[in-house]
Amino acid sequence: MFRLSFLLVLLSIPILSGAADSSTNYQEEYQRQALAIYRDTIAMRTALGHGQVPVMAHYLADRFRDGGFDDDDIHVLPYELPNGEDVASLVVRWRGDASSGKRPILFAAHMDVVDALPTDWARDPFTLIEEDGYFFGRGTGDDKFGTTILTATFIRMKAEGFVPNRDLIIAFSGDEETDMLTIEDLASTHRALIDAEFALNADAGGGALGTDFSPIAYQVQAAEKTYVDFELVVKNPGGHSSRPRADNAIYELADALTKIRDYQFPVRHNDITLAYFAQRSMTEEGELGAAMRSFAEDPGNPKASAVLARSPSQVGITRTTCVATMLAAGHAINALPQTATANINCRIFPGISVTEVEAKLKEVIGNNEIEIRLTYKPKSAPASPLREDVIDAVTKAVKKLNGDMPIIPYMSTGATDGRALRSAGIPTYGTTGSFSRAEDSFAHGLNERVLVSSFYGALEHWKLVIQELAGQSP
Ligand SMILES: [Zn+2]
Missing domain, CATH: 3.30.70.360 (Alpha-Beta Plaits)
Structure with a gap:
């Protein structure tokens, strides 16, 4: 019975099947629960000035409590921004059995969003709307995707009886899109709560699809300018x-x-940019592709x-x-x-x-x-070393779910919470587990959207990654 439903789950995830997918195809308990968290949190206008970040932090804290996480391991940490607004961070520790002897892994994402004016949008930005194989709404991608998938995955895996071989820590910040002070606060004042061997940031990286939804490559952010x-x-x-x-x-x-x-x-x-050019040269043609190859060498x-x-x-x-x-x-x-x-x-x-x-x-x-x-002037941060365990875990998950494609480490020219973590000495890797086409990228803009298949695919992706990095050895 278990085996059958497992197979059905796998069969229902040909993730890159295009836009024609629907939540009705994903009716497992953990999938419905993830959708409920996504819907409830997108309805919270967690943009600067609307006071909803603490509401979201407490809402997620309650989900973790309902999921059986110990109250002592759930922390809503209030923070006052320079403009006087109260925001918050959320930290949740999932205690492992320490059998690996390894230090914890941190899972980062941010609860705040760039504001959206309902009058400018074709659909209400603060209502999750599913239409033609897409989820529409502010934060569907950036970054309630990350907070939802990580929360739902922790709760699902705990319910399934998974016991990590090291502690796993959730750290959701509350002002990534504006001041980036809550992540600094976590990395300094609350360092003991979030200290980890490395961090995975569900707010960067991810898979690129071609116009016809075929996978092109999967990128892992390992450095930021x-x-x-x-x-x-x-x-x-x-x-x-x-x-x-x-x-x-x-x-x-x-x-x-x-x-x-x-x-x-x-x-x-650095190691990241050389690996990036080496990988990119395999798919880039002409003079540019040749230059990438020569530069990598x-x-x-x-x-x-x-x-x-x-x-x-x-x-x-x-x-x-x-x-x-x-x-x-x-x-x-x-x-x-x-x-x-x-x-x-x-x-x-x-x-x-x-x-x-x-x-x-x-x-x-x-x-x-x-x-x-x-x-x-923000603080600058070093590039994170290319960790084999992280790249391996992401590579295995991507290839198992989506087939063969290049896995490309990269350095981004923008800024995420990863910068504060790296400058605090926690190597950080940006990987969302999501896939999107360039033409569907509307983060920060109007009509932000995410493929339905990508949302449910990321639930499987993160489970595989966590099993690989913190699972009991067979
Ligand atoms: Zn973001």
Whole structure:
């Protein structure tokens, strides 16, 4: 009987069967429970300013309690944001039998969402709506997908009698989309609660599907660049525009910007980017594919890095980049400008400090009259080493459920909670267990959606990953 239902479950997951799938095909108890958690939490408007993050944290805490997790191992940790709003984190420890002698694994995701204006959406963003093989709603992907799948998987596996051979810890943050302070709070004040050998972050990575829903590759995020903004400021006494002078705030700023445009930061690499280019070169054709292959073999090859530098999607993986993104100057059409400012947005390669980049910009500009102000600076984080156990577990799960495809470690140019964990010394790997087509990616935007098949597939994916990393040896 058990065997039969197990087979049925497997048969109902040809995950990438396209959009024509429906929740009616997934009626196991754990699947219905996952859907209920997804629906209930998407209805909570956990965007900044709506005060719903603590509500969601307590709701999930109750699900864990109902699932038999010990009250002493469930922690809703309140946190006050700089704007005075109360948010929260949720930490849940699933105690293992310690038979592996290994330190815990952390499972991260975030409860908050980017806000969505109901008037702008075709469907209510805070109602989970299933339509034509998709789940629509704010957070269906980012990141109530992660919080739901992890919660449901812990509860399901505990109900099935699984006993981990090491502790497993859930850590859900409450302001990832804005200040990223709750994850910092977890990594510092509550370090003892979340300390782990490594973390899996269900808010990054995942599978890419082609337009016809065929799998292309599965990506695991193992590093992040540091996001930094600098403001360049030029001040000038100004004057009447009928009496122009050699010193002019706009010209000085323009000269500085031209120099930044013409400067390229030195080529950099790490284990993650070399593995990324080696894997990508197998599916990328032409000059770009050849450059990826050469770079993976020898990152010192100047021809290869020059080709990669011409590709907007690859240049950032080979070096620090800084680019002008905003400009403001002058106060009247007939006056010499008294102020000129520009924003320079930098994505700094792991291992390079913000101070180093600031000093380089100063040197490149070569004009002491131009002030450089750091307007946004998070902590930088090292790349995480490519752990064989993590890559193996993810690879096995992906291939068992979805067939053969390249598993590609990568460095992202944006920012997730993984940065704070890595900078706190916890190697972190972004893997959602979800699959999506490029044309279905609406995270942060309108009509965010996720494939129904991907939601139920991720439930199986995470179970396999946990069995592999924390299961009893046979
Ligand atoms: Zn996210």
